[in-house]
Amino acid sequence: MPEIPSGKLLRQVRIEEATHGAFAARERFHREAEDLIARENLLAPAFSFRIAELEAPAADVLQVGGESLHAPRMLPEAGELTGLACGVVTIGPGLERRVAALFAEKCYSLALALDDIGNQLLFAATRHAQDRMLATVRGQGLSMAGELRPGDPGLALQAQGLVLRLADAASIGVAVNRGHALTPLKSISMVLGVGLDLPPARWSRCDDCPSREKCRVANCPAQPAA
Numbered sequence: 600m601p602e603i604p605s606g607k608l609l610r611q612v613r614i615e616e617a618t619h620g621a622f623a624a625r626e627r628f629h630r631e632a633e634d635l636i637a638r639e640n641l642l643a644p645a646f647s648f649r650i651a652e653l654e655a656p657a658a659d660v661l662q663v664g665g666e667s668l669h670a671p672r673m674l675p676e677a678g679e680l681t682g683l684a685c686g687v688v689t690i691g692p693g694l695e696r697r698v699a700a701l702f703a704e705k706c707y708s709l710a711l712a713l714d715d716i717g718n719q720l721l722f723a724a725t726r727h728a729q730d731r732m733l734a735t736v737r738g739q740g741l742s743m744a745g746e747l748r749p750g751d752p753g754l755a756l757q758a759q760g761l762v763l764r765l766a767d768a769a770s771i772g773v774a775v776n777r778g779h780a781l782t783p784l785k786s787i788s789m790v791l792g793v794g795l796d797l798p799p800a801r802w803s804r805c806d807d808c809p810s811r812e813k814c815r816v817a818n819c820p821a822q823p824a825a
Contacts (some may be wrong), residue, residue: 646771651683657681670754673753685742688788
């Protein structure tokens with residue numbers, strides 16, 4: 600069960616915040632939130648993934664893990680799709696519980712800051728996991744391209760359970776509820792294409808999002824899976 604050092608994630612988020620700048624009040628509450636995370640040990644970041652080979656030639660419906668996954672967007676323009684990298688990342692339940700407690704105490708500004716920092720930490724942990732996934736794939740002489748998450752255009756939300764099973768999400772305490780949402784809430788699942796000589800995907804899971812132009816995540820220059 601790979602784990603990610605909490606201190607490393609916090610340092611990464613601080614660097615990103617310093618780069619983008621922040622209003623004084625927002626910065627103050629974010630600093631308080633970061634101190635709270637460190638003081639109360641609210642993070643338990645971990646990830647799990649599996650490189651699953653396709654059980655039949657690639658088609659609109661992919662056969663993997665004894666099940667079927669409808670994901671035609673994963674089919675590459677060139678090269679050969681031979682498998683899927685299925686992963687799940689979490690920062691654990693501690694932070695979201697503390698956010699709920701702060702709201703109950705009517706400490707709204709600190710609660711919102713803590714929740715925002717939690718999202719940034721989850722994205723940082725996801726990039727770390729994708730780096731490990733890419734290193735594993737390259738170690739097998741393969742390439743990796745494209746990323747979809749259940750609920751994205753091209754991958755139904757109902758695929759959440761299958762992705763979690765393939766990624767062995769239970770090993771890090773991540774599950775899916777009846778509404779196909781992940782628990783803990785600060786968790787992410789993903790599917791990436793794996794194969795021979797895959798070209799960089801010309802599409803992004805962010806393409807159809809109305810907030811793309813303003814999103815710091817979508818406009819991050821480093822995309823390890825490209």
